[in-house]
Amino acid sequence: MTTQANETPETRTFQGRTPAPPPEEIVVESTADQTVAEVLDTTEPPPRTSRFASLKAMFSSLSERNYRLFAAGQIVSNVGTWMQRVAQDWLVLELSARSPMALGVATALQFAPTLVLSAWAGMLADRMDKRKLEVVVQAGMGASALVLGMLVVTNSAALWQVYLMCFLLGCFAAIDQPVRQSFVMEMVGKPQLPNAVALNSMTFNLARIVGPAIAGVLINLIGTGWVFLLNAGTFVAVITGLLMMDPSKLYRGPKAPRKRGQLIEGIRYVRGKPDILIVLVLIFCVSTFAMNFQVTLANVAANVFHRNATGYGLLTTLIAVGTLFGATLAARRSARGRPTRRMLIGGALVFGALEAGLTFMPSYLTFGLMLIPVGAAMLTFSVTANSSVQLAASPEMRGRVMGLYMLVFLGGNPIAGPFTGWLAEEFGGRSPFLVGGGLAVLAALVLAVIVRTRRPVLTEPALTS
Numbered sequence: 001m002t003t004q005a006n007e008t009p010e011t012r013t014f015q016g017r018t019p020a021p022p023p024e025e026i027v028v029e030s031t032a033d034q035t036v037a038e039v040l041d042t043t044e045p046p047p048r049t050s051r052f053a054s055l056k057a058m059f060s061s062l063s064e065r066n067y068r069l070f071a072a073g074q075i076v077s078n079v080g081t082w083m084q085r086v087a088q089d090w091l092v093l094e095l096s097a098r099s100p101m102a103l104g105v106a107t108a109l110q111f112a113p114t115l116v117l118s119a120w121a122g123m124l125a126d127r128m129d130k131r132k133l134e135v136v137v138q139a140g141m142g143a144s145a146l147v148l149g150m151l152v153v154t155n156s157a158a159l160w161q162v163y164l165m166c167f168l169l170g171c172f173a174a175i176d177q178p179v180r181q182s183f184v185m186e187m188v189g190k191p192q193l194p195n196a197v198a199l200n201s202m203t204f205n206l207a208r209i210v211g212p213a214i215a216g217v218l219i220n221l222i223g224t225g226w227v228f229l230l231n232a233g234t235f236v237a238v239i240t241g242l243l244m245m246d247p248s249k250l251y252r253g254p255k256a257p258r259k260r261g262q263l264i265e266g267i268r269y270v271r272g273k274p275d276i277l278i279v280l281v282l283i284f285c286v287s288t289f290a291m292n293f294q295v296t297l298a299n300v301a302a303n304v305f306h307r308n309a310t311g312y313g314l315l316t317t318l319i320a321v322g323t324l325f326g327a328t329l330a331a332r333r334s335a336r337g338r339p340t341r342r343m344l345i346g347g348a349l350v351f352g353a354l355e356a357g358l359t360f361m362p363s364y365l366t367f368g369l370m371l372i373p374v375g376a377a378m379l380t381f382s383v384t385a386n387s388s389v390q391l392a393a394s395p396e397m398r399g400r401v402m403g404l405y406m407l408v409f410l411g412g413n414p415i416a417g418p419f420t421g422w423l424a425e426e427f428g429g430r431s432p433f434l435v436g437g438g439l440a441v442l443a444a445l446v447l448a449v450i451v452r453t454r455r456p457v458l459t460e461p462a463l464t465s
Helices: 053-057 065-095 100-127 130-153 159-188 191-221 224-243 262-271 272-289 293-304 309-334 341-360 362-391 395-410 415-426 431-453
Strands: 026-029 040-042
Touching: 053 309, 065 100, 065 130, 065 191, 065 224, 065 272, 065 293, 065 309, 100 130, 100 159, 100 262, 100 395, 100 415, 130 159, 159 191, 159 362, 159 395, 191 224, 191 309, 191 341, 191 362, 262 272, 262 395, 272 341, 272 362, 272 395, 272 415, 272 431, 293 309, 293 415, 293 431, 341 362, 341 395, 341 415, 341 431, 362 395, 415 431
Parallel strands: none
Antiparallel strands: 026 040
């Protein structure tokens, strides 16, 4: 596919066809019952399509070769990543006499670098070649897994060494997240972004099903050390995919020039974009207090239901079944239009209420089954948030915006990890679900009121009502 001289990365044709224009919208002036800029959809109902056409639309972003290479490598690498997460949590429990607080500390160390590095990494993404930067970061993450695996296999691992490797891995992950998130737009272009974000979640959560199940079995058969070594090998797949890409087929936007004050510029940009700002506030509240399953599930498996690593892996797999189902629905919805504010806030409300309901599940079986709808609601919320932020950001600011997005998405974990461990130790292993779910519901309700009362200000097209 060639690009004409007068085309920009954002207007380039997709597979030889110009993307269909968005549905016509009408802006209605304020009346007694309507607010300014309330959008009404006046298009005719879409014609009925065949199942094959619907399936093709659900995977439409895979028509880009660069994205196919990326997705294939991510499937393999994500399986290894989830294997390591389960093995790492279990290793910490083994080395600490099953202490929930130790697990919280390990989580805090893994996510603490996000507080310092994610915004800076977003600035790098705006300045540098994202593909080359991803190759370096992925190699560093693979090396971290290799070192940890060698320590465990040689019976040299101590708890402080695991903490150190958690911190090092967190440094690479803090750089990886905003770079990889903003690189998705370059691989598929703006029209296909919601679909690609949804498919990323599908591959991530498919691995989330397979990885923990494999890890639970392998930990009992060969030990945690070999699981880390296997994960180190999976990074070869994603690095190979990145190297095989055709840079000329990327939908690249203008690079930000090197100058002082670019991080502050990104913060000011977000402050001036209300629809981005409300997403960041909500995602911070929900992710900090309600998305701590890496701590809560390991603790509830070991200390509430008294299960081994296989039992913990099964719980992680069940919540992944729910998130995969939610990602599939998100991919189907992506063909129908942009994310909506109602879906964002409603997703947070439903997720919080369902998570709080986990507190009252009487048995291991009912608790595990309840994780399925919890995962679906969590994924609906997170995909809507991610897509809406990327669509609202301008190309030259997207890296910094996604750096701030990942900062608020993961930055609360250094606080939430120890706090969740403390809750579990003081008030029982189920208490973090009630507290986290309740706070997510409260945050969504407060934001819904704010949006309702200040709606004339919130008129960005990327996130409609």
